[in-house]
Amino acid sequence: NASNAASRGAFIVMEGMDRAGKTTQVGKLRHTLEEQGHKVKTIRFPDRTTPMGTMIDGYLQSKTEMADHAIHLLFSANRWEKAAWIKEQISQGYMILCDRYYYSGMVYSAAKKNPALSLEWARTPDVGLPRPDRVIFLDLNAAEAEKRGGYGEEKYEKREMQENARELFLGLAGRGEESSDMVVIDAGHSVEQVASAIWDEVMKVVKAVETVPRRELSV
Ligand code: 2DT
DSSP states (O other), X not given: OTTOTTSOXXXXXXXXXXXXXXXXXXXXXXXXXXXXXXXXXXXXXXOTTSHHHHHHHHHHTXXXXXXXXXXXXXXXXXXXXXXXHHHHHHHTTOEEEEESOHHHHHHHHHTXXXXXXXXXXXXXXXXXXXXXXXXXXXXXXXHHHHHTTOOOSSTTOSHHHHHHHHHHHHXXXXXXXXXXXXXXXXXXXXXXXXXXXXXXXXXXHHHHTTTSOOOBOOO
């Protein structure tokens, strides 16, 4: 009930492969939620506008080099910078739509196949962050992504990295908290079809948050 001032907002994360249409779908979802009378705010990670975000941006554009663990912790710290704000907005009743979150954090770092940087290690610095009410993973295989105009110029926009990342993302469907939070949606359909599949999921969440308290990521 959007007019109930006491009800909290939902924290919805859009994850997915490059070219899967995350940004487009966040925009459409925002529009739909607003039409239904909800207050919505959108955020994205990395947030390149902060000092830490500037360092991340330099790394992604291959202007600077950083050790795998160091850049990983910077991505995580970039989420911690926003954690209090996210909690505050949710408690004020805002629907938070977030373009990438700690799932990308785990998966892209682990996709480097550095034996000292496992998926489990990668998750640890994010423990305690606001836990999403729903994570929508927009799945797209590398061949489809390349048909959509290929990848950009940034550091991780290489086929091998993308394939490793996709495999790890799909594997999260069987891991602890992620298995209950994440839903996989095939992004290989039209924008409208994908938007409608997303809405089916979000509709359920919007109802559920009236009774489910906000949670934090646990180990
Ligand atoms: P965009 O193209 O969406 O701006 O993402 N990434 C992202 C990580 O490696 N770790 C993280 O924690 C996050 C949030 C995924 C830029 C790239 O940054 C990667 C793609």
